[in-house]
Structures are given as C-alpha cells and as structure tokens.
Amino acid sequence: MGIVKKIFKKSRHTEEDGIFFDEMKKLLGFKPVNLSHYRRAFTHRSSNKTDANGNPINYERLEFLGDAMLGAVIAAHLFTEAPTGNEGYLTKMRSKIVSREHLNELGRDLSLIQWVESKVSEQHFGENIHGNLFEAFIGAIYLDRGFNYCEKFIYKKVIIPYVDIQKLEGKVISYKSLLIEWCQKEKKRFFYEVYEDNGAEGQKYFAVKLQIGDKVVAKARATSKKKAEEKASQRAYFAFQEKINRK
Structure with missing residues (x-):
C-alpha cells in the first residue's frame, strides 16, 4: 500500500506540472526548462513562502531583474532604429515603451493574474499588479533560458506589436x-x-x-x-x- 500511495502522489504532481508546463509554453512560444522560476514569478508576497535558508519566495526580486532585461532590450532596439536620436531622446522613447501604464496593459493582455498564488483576494492587489507580473515573468525567462530567449520574447510581445517610433514620438505618458x-x-x-x-x-x-x-x-x-x-x-x-x- 505504501508503494502504491507513493506512486499516486508522484503521478498527481507530474500531472499538475504538466498542465502548468503546457500553459507556460503557450505564453512563451518555446519550452520552459525550470518551472520553479515561473512559479516564483506568480507568487505574491502574501503567500509568506520561504526557501530552506528562510529567504522569501515571491516575484519581487524577479521584477527587478525583468525590468533590467526589458530596459536593455528596448534600449538596444532604439539605439539601432533611431540612429540620429541623442541620449535624451532615446531615454524619453524608452520611458514611453516601459511606462507603468503600458506594462500593466501587457500584463493584462497576457492574463498573467490568473496564475497568481496569493492569500489575499484579487481586488486588493492594486492596479500595478499586471505590470509587476509582466516584469517578473521576463525575469523568470532570463533565469530559465538566458538572454537570447528573453530578447526573443520581448520582441514578440512588446517591440513588434507595440513599438512604432513615429507614433511614440507624439505619445504623452505624463x-x-x-x-x-x-x-x-x-x-x-x-x-x-x-x-x-x-x-x-x-x-x-x-x-x-x-x-x-x-x-x-x-x-x-x-x-x-x-x-x-x-x-x-x-x-x-x-x-x-x-x-x-x-x-
């Protein structure tokens, strides 16, 4: 009985991982390798999870990483596509692309909030939860598959559908x-x-x-x-x- 019980638990865990794997693959457009990075990207601080060393497990550190990756890819794209733009111009254009309003829109479009693990109700998250999750998701991609896959995702989900330099020049973000x-x-x-x-x-x-x-x-x-x-x-x-x- 003990052996059968052990096998049943393992198969159920594998099934849950399989569903999450398939959903992440759809979102990413490529296969994830380490699902733990993506699970962390959707873990709200209210879950109060910690690792073996007592460090908190949530998406906040991934936000920081994702923000840096997103900024780097957007900056490189603008540097190439706007060869006459000075530093001030490039900085303004990047700010328009990675504005909090736009990041929230990207997070909502991908319905990332459906994967959040939290002990508080969705109505208490605040408006910026969508953008925070988007940044954390990018951070997870970087940890899981490296910069090239991270860049590929940003081009597919941000640059190709949203970045039109001429239109952005006239856009007011504040x-x-x-x-x-x-x-x-x-x-x-x-x-x-x-x-x-x-x-x-x-x-x-x-x-x-x-x-x-x-x-x-x-x-x-x-x-x-x-x-x-x-x-x-x-x-x-x-x-x-x-x-x-x-x-």
Missing part, C-alpha cells in the same frame, strides 16, 4: 510632467491644490485645482491624488496645447 516642464521653461508659477472630496458615493475621492499664475486653469477628481493631478494636467494641456507645442 501630462503633469509635460506641463511642469513647460511652466518651468516659460517661468510660469504653478500650484496643485489637492483635497479630499468624498461626495455622496461613499468612496474616497480626491479633487485638485491646478493654478498657473494667478488663474485656476483646470479642475479634476479621481480616486487618488496622482490620478487627479494627471487628469487636471491633461485638461490644462489641451487648453494650452498650441503654446506648449510651439517650437
């Missing part, structure tokens, strides 16, 4: 940064006044008034200070668009 840069260049005083505005919905909101010079030029409301400031900045940008874009 209206607040753009507006602040213009105000500083034009020596205009600006001020964001933010306050809580809970309203009747029962949800916490923040309202912001953006003042340039002596005039309030835009107002906005959102579920976070950052979003409210960005929304107000976007409205102000469109109000001053011709002046801001003037060479």
Whole structure:
C-alpha cells in the first residue's frame, strides 16, 4: 500500500506540472526548462513562502531583474532604429515603451493574474499588479533560458506589436510632467491644490485645482491624488496645447 500511495502522489504532481508546463509554453512560444522560476514569478508576497535558508519566495526580486532585461532590450532596439536620436531622446522613447501604464496593459493582455498564488483576494492587489507580473515573468525567462530567449520574447510581445517610433514620438505618458516642464521653461508659477472630496458615493475621492499664475486653469477628481493631478494636467494641456507645442 505504501508503494502504491507513493506512486499516486508522484503521478498527481507530474500531472499538475504538466498542465502548468503546457500553459507556460503557450505564453512563451518555446519550452520552459525550470518551472520553479515561473512559479516564483506568480507568487505574491502574501503567500509568506520561504526557501530552506528562510529567504522569501515571491516575484519581487524577479521584477527587478525583468525590468533590467526589458530596459536593455528596448534600449538596444532604439539605439539601432533611431540612429540620429541623442541620449535624451532615446531615454524619453524608452520611458514611453516601459511606462507603468503600458506594462500593466501587457500584463493584462497576457492574463498573467490568473496564475497568481496569493492569500489575499484579487481586488486588493492594486492596479500595478499586471505590470509587476509582466516584469517578473521576463525575469523568470532570463533565469530559465538566458538572454537570447528573453530578447526573443520581448520582441514578440512588446517591440513588434507595440513599438512604432513615429507614433511614440507624439505619445504623452505624463501630462503633469509635460506641463511642469513647460511652466518651468516659460517661468510660469504653478500650484496643485489637492483635497479630499468624498461626495455622496461613499468612496474616497480626491479633487485638485491646478493654478498657473494667478488663474485656476483646470479642475479634476479621481480616486487618488496622482490620478487627479494627471487628469487636471491633461485638461490644462489641451487648453494650452498650441503654446506648449510651439517650437
């Protein structure tokens, strides 16, 4: 009986690994070798897992690695495809490609969140979980198959479908940064006044008034200070668009 029980446990474990292997292969476009890297890429810190030495097992360190790999591949691509771009131009273009908004979009497109192992519900993850998982997944690829396979994946999932240099040149990733840069260049005083505005919905909101010079030029409301400031900045940008874009 003991032998039969041992064999049954082993076969069940192999079946689970087989399903995970097949799903990872679909995502990657090539065969994974060490599944433990990918399991770690989907392990949330709330799982409280540790290795034999007591070190935490979760995707946060893989995020760091994946961010570096993604930045390196994108930088090399831009260096080749934009031969006349200076350092500032290349840095701006890379920032547009690896913006948090875009990384979240990539993570959502791949439905990476379905593989997360966590002790908290999905609604408590926060919006950036998708981008974090995408970076961790890239880190796992690097550890598992090395730089060439990592580069292959980034080209397939990021560069080929999303990186159009001409379109990216006109893309704004932060209206607040753009507006602040213009105000500083034009020596205009600006001020964001933010306050809580809970309203009747029962949800916490923040309202912001953006003042340039002596005039309030835009107002906005959102579920976070950052979003409210960005929304107000976007409205102000469109109000001053011709002046801001003037060479």
